[in-house]
Amino acid sequence: MRKRRRKKRRSNKKFIRISQIMIGIILVVGIIIAFNQYRINKDKIVYSNDVANGQSSDSDNKSNEVTAAEDNKGVPVLCFHSISDDPKAKSSIVIPKDKFKQDLQAVKDYGYTTLTIAQLNDYLFNNKPIPKKSVVISFDDGYKDNYTNAFPILKELNMNATIFVISSYLDGQVYMTPDEVKELSNYGIDIESHTFDHKQLSTLSYDEQYKELKDSKDSLEKLIGKPVTAIAYPEGKYNDDTKKAVVEAGYSMGFTIERGYADKDDSRVLLNRICIDYTYKPSDIKKVLENLRK
Numbered sequence: 001m002r003k004r005r006r007k008k009r010r011s012n013k014k015f016i017r018i019s020q021i022m023i024g025i026i027l028v029v030g031i032i033i034a035f036n037q038y039r040i041n042k043d044k045i046v047y048s049n050d051v052a053n054g055q056s057s058d059s060d061n062k063s064n065e066v067t068a069a070e071d072n073k074g075v076p077v078l079c080f081h082s083i084s085d086d087p088k089a090k091s092s093i094v095i096p097k098d099k100f101k102q103d104l105q106a107v108k109d110y111g112y113t114t115l116t117i118a119q120l121n122d123y124l125f126n127n128k129p130i131p132k133k134s135v136v137i138s139f140d141d142g143y144k145d146n147y148t149n150a151f152p153i154l155k156e157l158n159m160n161a162t163i164f165v166i167s168s169y170l171d172g173q174v175y176m177t178p179d180e181v182k183e184l185s186n187y188g189i190d191i192e193s194h195t196f197d198h199k200q201l202s203t204l205s206y207d208e209q210y211k212e213l214k215d216s217k218d219s220l221e222k223l224i225g226k227p228v229t230a231i232a233y234p235e236g237k238y239n240d241d242t243k244k245a246v247v248e249a250g251y252s253m254g255f256t257i258e259r260g261y262a263d264k265d266d267s268r269v270l271l272n273r274i275c276i277d278y279t280y281k282p283s284d285i286k287k288v289l290e291n292l293r294k
């Protein structure tokens with residue numbers, strides 16, 4: 001009897017121990033399954049936000065944008081001229097190719113977006129948002145080297161730019177050919193006016209100014225098949241007649257070379273720009289983009 005009872009007690013103990021092991025296994029398996037499920041769900045959430053794809057969400061984009069009504073800091077409109085390694089070209093407005101590339105690379109590295117002329121117009125006068133760090137790259141005169149030297153760099157860095165062309169100067173020697181201007185326009189570079197004959201507008205009568213402005217607008221529009229909406233005044237010179245003639249000739253924006261950002265408090269025919277010469281270092285470009293000092 002005693003033997004049998006002892007046997008029964010032993011088998012009870014065995015049963016309890018097996019049960020404990022079974023419960024332990026079930027618990028461990030359960031925890032593993034639950035943890036895996038959590039990881040899958042976590043991945044799903046990450047994926048649905050597109051962060052896993054390296055894309056930012058809409059709310060991120062919006063926080064990086066600004067309208068002129070929210071902040072009228074304005075947009076730096078950089079003004080370049082000739083981009084050339086020609087040793088005979090010894091003017092401060094001639095920038096060697098490598099240096100120009102460093103300047104544009106600095107613009108990119110500092111996180112700036114290059115705007116088209118239409119985007120600048122919409123920001124200034126239609127309260128459309130632009131990225132907080134925005135800049136316009138512009139060139140005056142329409143030199144041949146804008147096509148041969150600047151264009152490949154703009155393409156490589158995927159940047160927008162505007163070239164203010166003197167419409168009667170398209171000789172293919174010092175300046176671009178009409179075909180080159182057309183090719184740039186077709187690519188997406190904005191072709192705008194720098195008058196018909198590069199005369200200092202402030203020395204002309206109203207009628208003469210109007211003719212300089214209108215003739216260049218008409219001939220450039222005929223060449224590129226797109227509206228020409230902006231003008232840069234030769235040597236930045238203008239007077240009260242210029243302001244009227246620009247509007248009468250059908251332009252919506254006029255650019256000076258008065259140093260400052262283009263903001264909505266400027267008259268639309270007196271927009272500031274910042275001329276960049278060969279003395280600028282990439283660190284100077286940063287200063288100019290962020291607070292204008294050099």
Ligand SMILES: [Zn+2]
Nearest residue numbers: 140141234235
């Ligand atoms: Zn000029």
